[in-house]
Amino acid sequence: MNWLERHPTLHRVLLVLYYLVxxxxxxxxxxxxxxxxxxxxxxxx
Numbered sequence: 001m002n003w004l005e006r007h008p009t010l011h012r013v014l015l016v017l018y019y020l021v022x023x024x025x026x027x028x029x030x031x032x033x034x035x036x037x038x039x040x041x042x043x044x045x
Contacts, residue, residue: 005011
């Protein structure tokens, strides 16, 4: 039994923090408003 299984509240807090970091990273990446797509893959053929 590891230490994280013995502390379910800590496990939940770390999980919430993880999801918040992921959400803020997505906001930082896509929050600038430039939603341009990359060039089409088969454009050179």
